[in-house]
Amino acid sequence: MQVKSGMVSNRSLKKVVKELIDDVILEIKGIPDFLLIAFTSKYKRTDYKRALELLTQETGVKNLIGGTFPAIGVQNEVPTTQGGAAFTFKGSEIKVQRPIIYKNIRTKKKKFITEFPKIYNTTKAKSKIAFVLSTGPKLQPNAMEQLKLLDSYPAIRYQKMFNVLGSGLEWLLGKQGLGTGSYIDELLNYLAINNVSELIGGATFDIDLENNYQFVSDFIYSNSLVGTSFSSDTIKFGHSWTFDKSEKTKEYSITHKLKSGYIQKINGERANNKLLQIMDVPSDIYNEFFEKFSYANALYLSGIKEEDGNYHPFMTANHPKLKGVVSTLPPSKITEDPIKAELFTQSGLGIEKSAYECVNKAAEKITNPKFGIFINCANRLLIAGDKIAEENKKLAERLGDNVPFITLYSGCEFSIFSKKPKYTTVSIHGLVAGK
Amino acid sequence: MSSINRVKSELEDLLELEDVEAVVLFRIDGSVIESSFDNNYTSRKIRVLQWCKDNVPRVSQEMRGNNLQKVTYELSDTCILFFAIGKIGILTTLANNTANLSLLAVETKRKASTIENYM
Numbered sequence: 234m235q236v237k238s239g240m241v242s243n244r245s246l247k248k249v250v251k252e253l254i255d256d257v258i259l260e261i262k263g264i265p266d267f268l269l270i271a272f273t274s275k276y277k278r279t280d281y282k283r284a285l286e287l288l289t290q291e292t293g294v295k296n297l298i299g300g301t302f303p304a305i306g307v308q309n310e311v312p313t314t315q316g317g318a319a320f321t322f323k324g325s326e327i328k329v330q331r332p333i334i335y336k337n338i339r340t341k342k343k344k345f346i347t348e349f350p351k352i353y354n355t356t357k358a359k360s361k362i363a364f365v366l367s368t369g370p371k372l373q374p375n376a377m378e379q380l381k382l383l384d385s386y387p388a389i390r391y392q393k394m395f396n397v398l399g400s401g402l403e404w405l406l407g408k409q410g411l412g413t414g415s416y417i418d419e420l421l422n423y424l425a426i427n428n429v430s431e432l433i434g435g436a437t438f439d440i441d442l443e444n445n446y447q448f449v450s451d452f453i454y455s456n457s458l459v460g461t462s463f464s465s466d467t468i469k470f471g472h473s474w475t476f477d478k479s480e481k482t483k484e485y486s487i488t489h490k491l492k493s494g495y496i497q498k499i500n501g502e503r504a505n506n507k508l509l510q511i512m513d514v515p516s517d518i519y520n521e522f523f524e525k526f527s528y529a530n531a532l533y534l535s536g537i538k539e540e541d542g543n544y545h546p547f548m549t550a551n552h553p554k555l556k557g558v559v560s561t562l563p564p565s566k567i568t569e570d571p572i573k574a575e576l577f578t579q580s581g582l583g584i585e586k587s588a589y590e591c592v593n594k595a596a597e598k599i600t601n602p603k604f605g606i607f608i609n610c611a612n613r614l615l616i617a618g619d620k621i622a623e624e625n626k627k628l629a630e631r632l633g634d635n636v637p638f639i640t641l642y643s644g645c646e647f648s649i650f651s652k653k654p655k656y657t658t659v660s661i662h663g664l665v666a667g668k
Numbered sequence: 669m670s671s672i673n674r675v676k677s678e679l680e681d682l683l684e685l686e687d688v689e690a691v692v693l694f695r696i697d698g699s700v701i702e703s704s705f706d707n708n709y710t711s712r713k714i715r716v717l718q719w720c721k722d723n724v725p726r727v728s729q730e731m732r733g734n735n736l737q738k739v740t741y742e743l744s745d746t747c748i749l750f751f752a753i754g755k756i757g758i759l760t761t762l763a764n765n766t767a768n769l770s771l772l773a774v775e776t777k778r779k780a781s782t783i784e785n786y787m
Binding site: 441 | 678685686736768771772774776777
């Protein structure tokens with residue numbers, strides 16, 4: 234089995250693609266069976282289109298899937314925020330399902346949840362896993378201003394009514410290609426019920442919450458889900474997830490919240506001020522720093538304890554315009570009762586450690602890894618900054634020096650493990666294939 | 669392509685990043701090896717560049733003395749990232765104060781490593 238991955242960093246996407254073709258894809262003898270292409274998110278749509286056309290023409294590859302991300306990493310390289318990466322393989326040991334596209338996935342879920350499980354279950358191979366990339370958070374520049382409505386007295390007093398209104402609003406935003414990534418939580422639950430037993434995926438994303446794109450072959454989409462699946466009788470697919478659980482600091486109770494994940498009150502008080510107070514962040518310093526930004530927020534990691542004793546991580550985003558707090562809690566985790574949450578710290582070392590934990594668990598039943606695909610939260614990249622290369626070194630340390638892998642820094646991460654869906658943020662999900 | 673043209677191309681890559689206003693490769697004594705600027709020459713930018721040039725010898729001495737790979741200065745309206753390039757150079761990136769310093773540092777580190785290979 235031939236596997237290659239590589240990365241090129243340059244302001245010109247044309248140059249990036251030419252080098253990826255010459256130095257990575259054409260290193261495979263024959264037409265690759267699978268090609269995952271990831272570009273960073275600040276190029277123009279027309280540039281992506283030309284790049285995909287060049288890729289398909291020059292390589293003849295049929296099973297091309299990909300998207301745009303704030304950053305991308307591969308083995309033995311410092312990740313890039315300006316360029317692209319290719320991950321490709323060829324060999325009879327893995328059968329690749331022809332990639333499929335589901336347009337307007339936020340509002341048209343039915344086709345995906347009925348069709349995809351059937352496609353996934355056509356093979357009876359010993360080991361199989363679906364691989365999905367879906368559109369991630371994209372919001373209007375004045376989104377924070379619009380959210381002010383959720384701080385109003387009626388929104389707090391009549392939560393059920395606002396949940397209905399909120400889902401209507403989400404649908405309308407979804408029609409315009411806007412919204413968060415939480416719709417994926419619902420999709421995963423449907424897939425798991427319909428016998429999709431193993432899946433790994435991530436959300437295409439732009440750090441400024443602007444356009445993100447998905448690719449299949451030489452087609453480019455902006456509000457869609459693209460998916461495929463790998464199956465094999467000889468190769469095993471191990472996968473896992475985790476997050477930086479460095480240190481738990483303080484507990485708090487989410488007493489008023491909406492299904493969208495918007496937290497109105499913590500411990501019975503307005504969530505924004507209360508959370509800052511719990512975190513010991515002086516509100517005047519915070520306001521001075523963040524008021525000039527339309528999007529930038531104080532982002533903090535929290536977790537809720539689940540029945541099995543593990544934590545479900547989520548991100549809270551404070552913004553001076555709001556009295557509440559935006560969170561990435563998925564709808565399935567929002568219960569009627571107050572939610573007990575705990576603040577977690579994040580650190581560069583914690584991020585490295587959790588990356589190793591993820592790859593180690595994914596590879597625990599594999600003695601001879603062939604490749605890895607990692608979906609890693611873009612927020613972890615922001616925490617680690619230029620130390621992010623250390624995280625990739627940890628992945629390489631466990632996989633082996635010459636094992637190709639790709640890391641996509643995504644808008645949210647998700648998996649299905651033995652029919653149990655897991656939609657998270659601030660996390661790393663990893664797939665390791667091997668014998 | 670000659671080494672200096674390759675270096676120039678890497679600096680131009682950095683200049684294309686959001687919020688980046690100028691990129692200069694200094695020798696540790698403060699002399700300019702290569703640079704790349706956007707076309708918007710403001711007195712503020714020229715003042716900050718002069719400040720960088722004057723301070724590179726001191727900053728590089730501090731970096732070498734304390735084994736630092738990166739030093740960041742956040743002035744009122746400008747952020748400056750200094751990355752050491754081997755023992756002879758300092759890659760200096762000027763960005764406006766809304767720049768995402770984490771993302772900028774990732775790419776600057778990458779470029780510093782590439783430029784070091786050219787030198």
